[in-house]
Amino acid sequence: MHLFAKSDPIIAALIDTFALPTLLDSPTQVGPLAFIDNFIFSSARTDFLKGLAKCVSGLAALGRSKISIPVQFHEAFSSSPHCFSLCLSAGSKSKPGVAFFGSKGPYIFLPGSIDLSKSLLYTPLLLNPVVALNQALLAIDGENGSGGTKISTVVPYIKLETSIYEAFIGAFLKEASSAFHLYCYDKAF
Structure with a gap:
């Protein structure tokens, strides 16, 4: 684990290992963890959250930069598609949104085995x-x-x-x- 010095607007950057659950043969069967070494985490000034909804507790980089989440996932798993999907929340901590990285689906939600990927639209960045x-x-x-x-x-x-x-x-x-x-x-x- 490495910690980088404070700079503006980033307060700190941390390089660590990120672990993700994988899926087995069925989209509802969780498999072993997959690890991404040297994953870059960072924090920003709290005033970046001013003007956002009250339940917002942080930001995520989803653009094309080298430190964005989709780019880091794609570089770690080059066989995965360079894409991500967002299911936005209604702004409730009890019913949060969800994000999917490196897969075009299926995105199975239980109970009922609803596949959200069949209802999503594609929009390029x-x-x-x-x-x-x-x-x-x-x-x-x-x-x-x-x-x-x-x-x-x-x-x-x-x-x-x-x-x-x-x-x-x-x-x-x-x-x-x-x-x-x-x-x-x-x-x-």
């Missing part, structure tokens, strides 16, 4: 894409793609323009409700 839109609704600089809106799982409620946010929530509720018989609880995303 894009680097600053430039998209032609109605300029009256959303201005994006055609040279570098800046401006407009940013869809983020960290702070979605302040990064989306109102009409885009409402359209996103409407589409999400329609799809999620039909797939899982969910109900709306005042759209508190």
Whole structure:
């Protein structure tokens, strides 16, 4: 285990071994632990959590950087797909969300053996894409793609323009409700 010195904005980085359960022949049978040596963990300043939901206790790097969780998993298990899936929580510590790394499924949940992978949509990670839109609704600089809106799982409620946010929530509720018989609880995303 190695500990690196404090720097801004990272408070500390820790290199250690990360252990993950594996699956046997059946997606419901847990196998032995798989180990990732030299996994990089870090902590950031607590003010990074300001403005987020009250139940948020930390952040996870999910981008393309060398220290992001999907990249570290893929480098450790090169035969696994370079992907991850998120099932977002309603913001409750008693009913947390879940993340899957290095697999396109199946993602079996018990009881009932529900395979969430059949209901997920694929969205590639894009680097600053430039998209032609109605300029009256959303201005994006055609040279570098800046401006407009940013869809983020960290702070979605302040990064989306109102009409885009409402359209996103409407589409999400329609799809999620039909797939899982969910109900709306005042759209508190």
